[in-house]
Amino acid sequence: MTAPSFKRILLKLSGEVLMGSGQFGIDPATCDRVATEVKEAVETGLEVCMVVGGGNIFRGLAGAAQGFDRASADYMGMLATVMNALAMQNAMEKIGVQTRVQSAIPMASVCEPYVRRRAERHMEKGRVVIFAAGTGLPFFTTDTTAALRAAEMNCDALFKGTSVDGIYDADPKKVPTAKRYDSLSYDRVLADNLKVMDASAVALCRDNNIPIVVFNIRDEGNLSAVLRGEGASTIVQNETIDA
Incomplete structure (x- = not known):
């Protein structure tokens, strides 16, 4: 890998990614595969922190829909x-990457416990910090958590690993002719209600000028490729030409 163009990034993974091919x-x-790709990124000198969702174990909204109190369901999702x-x-620690969970x-x-300054020191020392339990409050998603932590950690970008290779104008799994964007503005994502992240997360990144890079984490080696500027992805940022 060549040196990435960012010094510090936050990697956001959905919990569903960790299911692999399971249900x-x-x-x-x-x-193990994701850990190896994170290790490759760290070895270039990149400082990495992470937020992982819990949807592979328990999702607050789904729990609420089944009769759980929403706040209780969200706390259950945080524990997931x-x-x-x-x-x-x-x-990651099995392959020699020093890691801290906060x-x-x-x-x-x-x-x-989550302590902002301690997390920054960990990253400065080459450790990967994984932020868990969301914001610690119900009614906020892990997308919002990712945007919040990226702002607090002064990250250069938020990388969102998903099951598709970017942002489309329609669901590519349902609409074969859906158009993929190479770049978009925050305002376009919000105005068109493109379902890449929660609106609050997109707005938070916009207000703190943190680019959002959406890519397919399920393709082996894709994180490394995107960091090199080679893999397929969509970047959301200020003052960009939608294409």
């Missing part, structure tokens, strides 16, 4: 993200 739960092989964070920590909900027996 639920955590696939160790997928965790801690499990995913610990799984990713295990996968939780917005204190649980000292398994991970550190």
Whole structure:
């Protein structure tokens, strides 16, 4: 890999990514593959922090729809993200990547509490920091958490690993003729209600001028390729020409 154009990034993964080809739960092989790609990025000198969702274990909105109190369901989803964070920590430390998990909900027996300045020091020392338990509050998604932590950590970009290779004007799985964008403005994403991230997350990135890079994390080696500027992706940023 050549040196990336960013010094510090936040990598946002959906919990579903960790399922691999399964229907639920955590696939160790997928965790190992993602960990290897993160290690390659760190070895270039890039500082990396991460947010992982919990949808492979429990999703707050889905739980609320089934009769759970929304706040309780969201807290359950936050705890699911801690499990995913610990799984990713295990996968990375097996291959020699120093990793720290910081939780917005204190649980000292398994991970550190979230402390912004401590997280920054970890990254400066080459450690990967995984932020777990969302914001620690219900009614906020892990997309919003990712945007918030990216702003707090002064990240140069937020990389969102998904199951598609960018942002489309329609669901490419349902509309074969859907158009993929190479670049978009934040305002276009919000105005067209493009379902890449929650509106609050996009607005937060816009207000802090943090580019959002959307790419397919399921394709092996794609994180490294996108960091080199070679892989397929869509970048959302200020004052860009939509194309």
